[in-house]
Amino acid sequence: MIQLKNIKKVYGKKKNQTTALSGLNLTVEKGEIFGVIGHSGAGKSTLIRCINLLERPTSGEVWVGGVELTRLGKKELQQHRGKIGMIFQHFNLLSSATVYDNIAFPLTIRGAGKAEIKSKVEELLSLVGLEEHRNKYPAQLSGGQKQRVGIARALASDPDVLLCDEATSALDPQTTDSILSLLLDINKKFNLTIMLITHEMHVIQSICDRVAVIHAGGIVEEGPVTEVFLKPKHFITKEFVNRDSFSGEHAVYRTGQKWTRLVQITYLGSKTYESTLSQVVRETGVDFAILQGAISTIKDTPYGKLIVALEGTEDAVQQTIQKLQEHDLDVEVME
Amino acid sequence: MDFSSIDWNEMGGATIDTLQMMGFATLFTFIIGLPLGIILFVFSKSNSIVLQAIYRVLSLVVNIIRSVPFIILILALIPFTRMIMGVSTGVEGTIPPLVIAAAPFFARLVETSLREVDKGVIEASYAMGASTMQVIRKVLLPESLPGLIAGMTITVVTLVSYTAMSGMVGGGGLGDLAIRYGYYRYESEIMLISVVFMIILVQILQMVGDRLVIYFSRK
Numbered sequence: 001m002i003q004l005k006n007i008k009k010v011y012g013k014k015k016n017q018t019t020a021l022s023g024l025n026l027t028v029e030k031g032e033i034f035g036v037i038g039h040s041g042a043g044k045s046t047l048i049r050c051i052n053l054l055e056r057p058t059s060g061e062v063w064v065g066g067v068e069l070t071r072l073g074k075k076e077l078q079q080h081r082g083k084i085g086m087i088f089q090h091f092n093l094l095s096s097a098t099v100y101d102n103i104a105f106p107l108t109i110r111g112a113g114k115a116e117i118k119s120k121v122e123e124l125l126s127l128v129g130l131e132e133h134r135n136k137y138p139a140q141l142s143g144g145q146k147q148r149v150g151i152a153r154a155l156a157s158d159p160d161v162l163l164c165d166e167a168t169s170a171l172d173p174q175t176t177d178s179i180l181s182l183l184l185d186i187n188k189k190f191n192l193t194i195m196l197i198t199h200e201m202h203v204i205q206s207i208c209d210r211v212a213v214i215h216a217g218g219i220v221e222e223g224p225v226t227e228v229f230l231k232p233k234h235f236i237t238k239e240f241v242n243r244d245s246f247s248g249e250h251a252v253y254r255t256g257q258k259w260t261r262l263v264q265i266t267y268l269g270s271k272t273y274e275s276t277l278s279q280v281v282r283e284t285g286v287d288f289a290i291l292q293g294a295i296s297t298i299k300d301t302p303y304g305k306l307i308v309a310l311e312g313t314e315d316a317v318q319q320t321i322q323k324l325q326e327h328d329l330d331v332e333v334m335e
Numbered sequence: 336m337d338f339s340s341i342d343w344n345e346m347g348g349a350t351i352d353t354l355q356m357m358g359f360a361t362l363f364t365f366i367i368g369l370p371l372g373i374i375l376f377v378f379s380k381s382n383s384i385v386l387q388a389i390y391r392v393l394s395l396v397v398n399i400i401r402s403v404p405f406i407i408l409i410l411a412l413i414p415f416t417r418m419i420m421g422v423s424t425g426v427e428g429t430i431p432p433l434v435i436a437a438a439p440f441f442a443r444l445v446e447t448s449l450r451e452v453d454k455g456v457i458e459a460s461y462a463m464g465a466s467t468m469q470v471i472r473k474v475l476l477p478e479s480l481p482g483l484i485a486g487m488t489i490t491v492v493t494l495v496s497y498t499a500m501s502g503m504v505g506g507g508g509l510g511d512l513a514i515r516y517g518y519y520r521y522e523s524e525i526m527l528i529s530v531v532f533m534i535i536l537v538q539i540l541q542m543v544g545d546r547l548v549i550y551f552s553r554k
Contacts, residue, residue, distance in 0.1 A: 050461050075464075081464035092459035095553050096477040106463045109473065137553045157463070 085154030355489030372445025488544025
């Protein structure tokens, strides 16, 4: 659906050049929710603005829905932009227009008729749950309501793609979750491709199918969220993942005569809720202490990540690790 | 002070003259100044070297006109005024210099108001596929409406004081009356009344302007 080929973006003139994007490649499939995570200044904002050419890349090709946008003239580009919805961190609503007129905006610039506008706007008002607020002005709404207007407005022209530029970064955690679940609903209902950028791992974990980690203008890691989240490879990815759940600091200790080994066990899918660990230790006669752990979901997939200290004889501990692996759990010895 | 000798007919006529000058000058100032202000704003933001150059030239012209004292401008424009109006005195003769002085002033106020419009909203409109004309008509102008009205109010009040100045060169209206009778003939009653009329006029204009700004503000 979205394809970026060797995108470079350089700001400034010869002497004072800064490279925002350095030859970046990216593909977003139809119907998926694709997240790009990165620190501020990593280039993620430039990246998402390159997709609808709010920023023109210095070189490279941008393809959306099989059309190369970077080749289009002004008029054609305006038409194609209608097929790309966008929502923003600061909502960017018309302060002088009501909720109704804000949602109608993309239709009026396309020259749609009154009846068409009315039926579309009514439908969207009920989709985002703002029927009672139709005649209010943005200044009278809360942040979450403003973003709902933003979403409705972005959907008004029946886009193929929705771009979300830090759409939840200005919202409190509860509102963030309600906006995220709305995005997920829309994705499922209309099979709408969503590409979002964020600096919050929570957003990626809640709704994204695939994720790319951007650092210094390039993508350093990319893949299904479960994979990237549970097995981060690049140090930036680790930073994002660990900030949310694992600090990685554990005391290595040996108690008495017993032999202790620290292991990290990763569960994925339905195995997360099974009693594998307790079954195995009963067989091998090993004791364990949980030092750190999290059990949660990535989008709809349950996962668990435990750091446990296994205590027993060396043989028994080795056997335990082996048995856990035989049960298809991912076990990593930490020492 | 003796107010009995005042010719109220003449007073009324002068008031109407002032209102006429003000009205027509305001109309043409708006017609010329608004597009000029929009052009200044849009061209200054443009990536095109040509438009940037046009911006610089326009900006320079605007600054030059705004630097010239109005009283000098009236005198300097006499040949031009005569050319287009046939006369250089009276109500008709005063309107062209008024417009030429006020339009660049109003254009700058328009440009400033447009700069105040949230850049994010403009960006969002382009992202939805709006053309530059659509952004001007449907985003910039409605979003900056309170600022534009405030700018227009300032301009109209300035025009009122300019009409008074034009009295120095036979422009007609209340200012003319105040100078001819009040200053040259020491009839301070007429001067006083003329000035009071103008104060009232300015008060009314400012009040209406402020009300409109409040009415159209949504922030």
